[in-house]
Amino acid sequence: MELSTILQYAFAGIKIGSIYAMVALGFNIIYNTTGIINLAQGEFVMLGGMFTVTLAKLMPLGLAFPIAVLAVAIVGCLFERAAIWPARRSSVITLIMITIGGSFLLKGAAMQVWGKNSFPLRPFSSEKPINILGAWVQPQVFWIIGVLAVVMILLTLFFRFTLTGKAMRACAANRAAATLSGISVDRMVLLSFALSAGIGAIAGIVITPVTLVDYGCGSMYALKGFAAAVLGGLGVSAGAVVGGLTIGLMECFGAALPFQGASSYKDGFALLILFVFLCAKPSGILGRAAISELKKF
Amino acid sequence: MGKKNLFGLASLVVVLLVVPHLLGNPYYLGVLVWCGIYGLVCMGLSLFMGYCGQISLGHAGFCALGAYISGILTTRFGFSPWPALGVAMLASLLVAFVVGLPTLRLKGHYLAMATLGFGMIIFVAAGGDPFGLTGGPSGFWGIPKLSVFGVVLDSEVKWYYFVWAVVLVCLVALLNIVHSRVGRALRSIHGGEPAAKAMGVHTARYKTQTFLLSAALGSLAGSFYAHYVGFVNPHPFGLNFSIHLLTMVVVGGMTNLWGAIAGTALLTILTRYFRVFMDWGVFFDGFILVIIMLVFPEGLFVGAARRLGGFVSRKRSTGVPGQASRQAAGGG
Amino acid sequence: MKRICIGMTALVLTAMLVVTGCKKEKEEELALAPYKVGAVFAVTGPASWLGEPEKNTAEMIAKQINDAGGINGHPLELIVEDTTGEETATVNAMKKLVDKDGVCAVIGPSRSGTSMAIINIAEDKKVPLVSCAAAAAIVVPVKKWVFKVPQMDSDCVRRIYDYMKEKGWTKAAIITGTTGFGAAGRDQLIKLAKEYNMEIVADETYGPKDTDMTVQLTKIKAANAQALINWSIVPGQSTVIKNARQLGLTIPLFQSHGFGNIEYVKAAGAAAEGVLFPAGALLGPEGLPDDDPQKKLLLQYKNDYETKYSDAVSTFGGHAYDALTLVVKALKAVGDDRAKIRDHIENTTGFVGTAGVFNYSPQDHCGLDKTAFVMYTVKAGKFVPVEE
Incomplete structure (x- = not known):
């Protein structure tokens, strides 16, 4: 294989992998404070794209971006208060079921609001592909990578250096102890939903210019994001990024394998490798077995 | 098997016998046939999840195995339906064994992901058609009808009696397992695996056995699907179906086999009914799921039974109302 | 909280019942018994891009027919079912239409996979099915009760x-x-x-x-x-x-x-x-010569659809138009007997639809050939026929 071809595949993998990584980050934030996987996470991605498509018609993209993120974060908060909070004492499985129900609700609502068509969004900067060593790359790809890096840095700073961030980490480590030291776990859970909805929305906004957005596109992101989060090790932010990029790259190089019909198996490759990996190391790339032993689920 | 279960079985038989006479229309029976087919998978899944405390997002894969193997053997290799069904079941058991060995060591979300991966791999393989047998995404057509003791199942009524007879047999068998030593061992795993291990319960073996049993039931349901519809393609056996199965089990109440049946029946009928609302159908699917889980966190059947029980015991004693259910709900 | 939840559920359930109730209270203006035609479209789900215009079109035509006094005095009752693009849901929907509603013919489904899934039912229960999906496998080899309207x-x-x-x-x-x-x-x-x-x-x-x-x-x-x-x-x-x-x-x-x-x-x-x-010629009827048999019909359908739904017409809606019109023509000629409708559709020739001029025969249940296609290209964001 030539270098230019390899680069072309790599950029495709990084592009989609970065999105998986951002979805996985969202999964982790909620997982850390509640122990559940929020299966409505993909719908936040979809809503981010949808809101921006609508808002971009009324205002410059630079303004539409933050407003859309904020709007989706509010949707996340509402969802938490309406459906998760009342069931906060239920089992993990029950809560996961509620998030599945939530994903249907949001999907159904989006269908009512935006209809059934797919919508494009114009790229943040030029649409003209750049030639890098023979591979054609859209400028939007650099936006995606850049946004992922910024999100990652901000999250790290938030969890390391702010009191709220530390409180959230405390919740993740031990809920009871966190409550005893005066942290409002309820508020932390609410915040985690806002945060992860916001990150989901950001992912949706940056990916829409290279793909499209429609009311049903969320479930695919949720599936791949979940795979990424588990592969990287649940609850570990760096793991989300590693897992997301790995899955993205595996999909693209899997589809490129030189045999007839390789592309029809590309989802299979990624999941097969994930499956084998989990069997060998049950707690993911960066997850630690000792920690997952302590989790309820 | 306790008195309650005998009473339950007797009432179920009566209901099953009466229902066809009340519903004048074969269409309704058709919906009940689906309840029965899904019910088979859900009972197995309930055993695996509710009693054993594990989670699977890959049972659609076993249904796909059953449906495809039954379909391929009967249409392309001239098998008659019953031997094909047997082969399908054996193959599913084998696959479940190979898959179960490494994955059942995983916990919680990791197990969910691994089983999900398994289901998706089967789904992708069926669509990719590596051996030129599955017909790819288009699937294939012309799977013969099933016949039982010389009676060809060619109407909804016949299918209705047949499927529910199978469901009843399986239910009795599973209830027996649940109320035996094995059942107690399973529940000890649910309660806490380390503790169960410490007490000398061979947890790994029990988990594998339950997984195998649920896989066999999934395959059976899949074979029935193939013969009932007469057409197989990958689309119905995707991740959505696995999630749907999980939902049916949990909505009914996963710690109870009866709950699995109740949840299956309720959701199959409701989702069918919601299609009347066209565009709002998806919304209602979600709405009803959220509401059920909020009101009955332990599942509809279990929750309702406990509430009725709680009502009775409240009359007898002067305990704090609703305490029992709240404790149970908060226990997770 | 729980009480609020239960209250809300009760409210929603009542609302749903009322909605369904209202649907059934359709006033019978015409004296004769209605002709029931079923439609299975992917109104929701991943194929809803197809199902939406199909449902809209079918409902629009049904209304036009009923406003004009029905078919030989019989009102047309169109019963639309949502398949969600899923095979099992389609099987259910088809059985409901045939067994419960007792329709005399079914149009749809929108997708090839879902069409294949219900061929069995159409054949077993002897109900004419006019599919709106494209795959040739639906009618090749010919199945007695199954037809399709999109081009092969x-x-x-x-x-x-x-x-x-x-x-x-x-x-x-x-x-x-x-x-x-x-x-x-x-x-x-x-x-x-x-x-x-x-x-x-x-x-x-x-x-x-x-x-x-x-x-x-x-x-x-x-x-x-x-x-x-x-x-x-x-x-x-x-x-x-x-x-x-x-x-x-x-x-x-x-x-x-x-x-x-x-x-x-x-x-x-x-x-x-x-x-x-x-x-099909539907995408650019304005460019057709005036003596083209399809021109008038295409312009009218396009105009009706675009005024009613303020959405651009698509060939998928056109398929629903052809399917329903084909069935209605049969109903007009032979009444609502399933076998007679089937025979009538099979012998339909020279039927002008949106996808072309249909000529059905016992050997051909599609009725169109490659001349039904016009090559289009996209110019300035619009469909334009290619000049050859």
């Missing part, structure tokens, strides 16, 4: 290969979606390549939910094809166009007749310029 995918392939041959292109790369529609198209593309001496230099696929086809297109780019043919019916077909142009793939790009919805062009933006695809 095999004819669409022929139309594309004819065009390529004319231009002297012999090396084609194909990329298809892994749905029933895409897979059936891929089969035809490969099968007919021999007949037309086409060489398939690359054969790639993508899933219905894929958002990026860069890898497949990179492989295609390396294969030195003279034209790229994309066959799918999902929004992915817009992504293929975008990705191909972004990779600097400049060869001509063909789409299947599944591209006949202007929304796909909008979604692909500027990249869609110059895309070629065959479709």
Whole structure:
């Protein structure tokens, strides 16, 4: 294989992998404070794209971006208060079921609001592909990578250096102890939903210019994001990024394998490798077995 | 098997016998046939999840195995339906064994992901058609009808009696397992695996056995699907179906086999009914799921039974109302 | 909290019951018993792009017919069921229409996979089914009770290969979606390549939910094809166009007749310029000569649909138009006996629909040939017939 071809595949993998990584980050934030996987996470991605498509018609993209993120974060908060909070004492499985129900609700609502068509969004900067060593790359790809890096840095700073961030980490480590030291776990859970909805929305906004957005596109992101989060090790932010990029790259190089019909198996490759990996190391790339032993689920 | 279960079985038989006479229309029976087919998978899944405390997002894969193997053997290799069904079941058991060995060591979300991966791999393989047998995404057509003791199942009524007879047999068998030593061992795993291990319960073996049993039931349901519809393609056996199965089990109440049946029946009928609302159908699917889980966190059947029980015991004693259910709900 | 939840549920359930109740209280203005026709469309779910215009069209025609006094005095009762694009739901819907509602014929489903899933039921229960899906496998080999109105995918392939041959292109790369529609198209593309001496230099696929086809297109780019043919019916077909142009793939790009919805062009933006695809004359009726048999009907349908739903007309809605009109014609001629309707449809010739002029026969349950296709291209964001 030539270098230019390899680069072309790599950029495709990084592009989609970065999105998986951002979805996985969202999964982790909620997982850390509640122990559940929020299966409505993909719908936040979809809503981010949808809101921006609508808002971009009324205002410059630079303004539409933050407003859309904020709007989706509010949707996340509402969802938490309406459906998760009342069931906060239920089992993990029950809560996961509620998030599945939530994903249907949001999907159904989006269908009512935006209809059934797919919508494009114009790229943040030029649409003209750049030639890098023979591979054609859209400028939007650099936006995606850049946004992922910024999100990652901000999250790290938030969890390391702010009191709220530390409180959230405390919740993740031990809920009871966190409550005893005066942290409002309820508020932390609410915040985690806002945060992860916001990150989901950001992912949706940056990916829409290279793909499209429609009311049903969320479930695919949720599936791949979940795979990424588990592969990287649940609850570990760096793991989300590693897992997301790995899955993205595996999909693209899997589809490129030189045999007839390789592309029809590309989802299979990624999941097969994930499956084998989990069997060998049950707690993911960066997850630690000792920690997952302590989790309820 | 306790008195309650005998009473339950007797009432179920009566209901099953009466229902066809009340519903004048074969269409309704058709919906009940689906309840029965899904019910088979859900009972197995309930055993695996509710009693054993594990989670699977890959049972659609076993249904796909059953449906495809039954379909391929009967249409392309001239098998008659019953031997094909047997082969399908054996193959599913084998696959479940190979898959179960490494994955059942995983916990919680990791197990969910691994089983999900398994289901998706089967789904992708069926669509990719590596051996030129599955017909790819288009699937294939012309799977013969099933016949039982010389009676060809060619109407909804016949299918209705047949499927529910199978469901009843399986239910009795599973209830027996649940109320035996094995059942107690399973529940000890649910309660806490380390503790169960410490007490000398061979947890790994029990988990594998339950997984195998649920896989066999999934395959059976899949074979029935193939013969009932007469057409197989990958689309119905995707991740959505696995999630749907999980939902049916949990909505009914996963710690109870009866709950699995109740949840299956309720959701199959409701989702069918919601299609009347066209565009709002998806919304209602979600709405009803959220509401059920909020009101009955332990599942509809279990929750309702406990509430009725709680009502009775409240009359007898002067305990704090609703305490029992709240404790149970908060226990997770 | 729980009380509020229960209260809300009760409220919603009552509301739902009221809604269903209202639907049933349709006033019977006409004295004669209604003719019941069933429709199974993917109104929701991943194929709702197809189902939506189909449902809208069918409902619009039913209303027009009833406003004009029904069929020989019988009102037309159209019962639409949502398949969600899923096979099991479609099987259920079909059984409901046949067993519970007792319809005399069924139109739809929208997708090839769901159509294949209910052929059994149509044959067993002896109900005429007029499918709105494209795959040739639906009516080849001929099934007694099953018809279809969209053009054959095999004819669409022929139309594309004819065009390529004319231009002297012999090396084609194909990329298809892994749905029933895409897979059936891929089969035809490969099968007919021999007949037309086409060489398939690359054969790639993508899933219905894929958002990026860069890898497949990179492989295609390396294969030195003279034209790229994309066959799918999902929004992915817009992504293929975008990705191909972004990779600097400049060869001509063909789409299947599944591209006949202007929304796909909008979604692909500027990249869609110059895309070629065959479709029925519905997309550009203004350009037809005045003596064309279809012109009047196409203009009227287009106008009616676009005024009523303020949405651009698509060929999918056209399929529902053809299917329902075909059934209505049979109802008018022979009443609502299922077997008679079947026989009448089978003997229909010279029926002018949106997809072409249909000539059914016992050997041909599609009724159209490749002449029903017009080659279109995209110019300034609009569908324009290619001048040949």
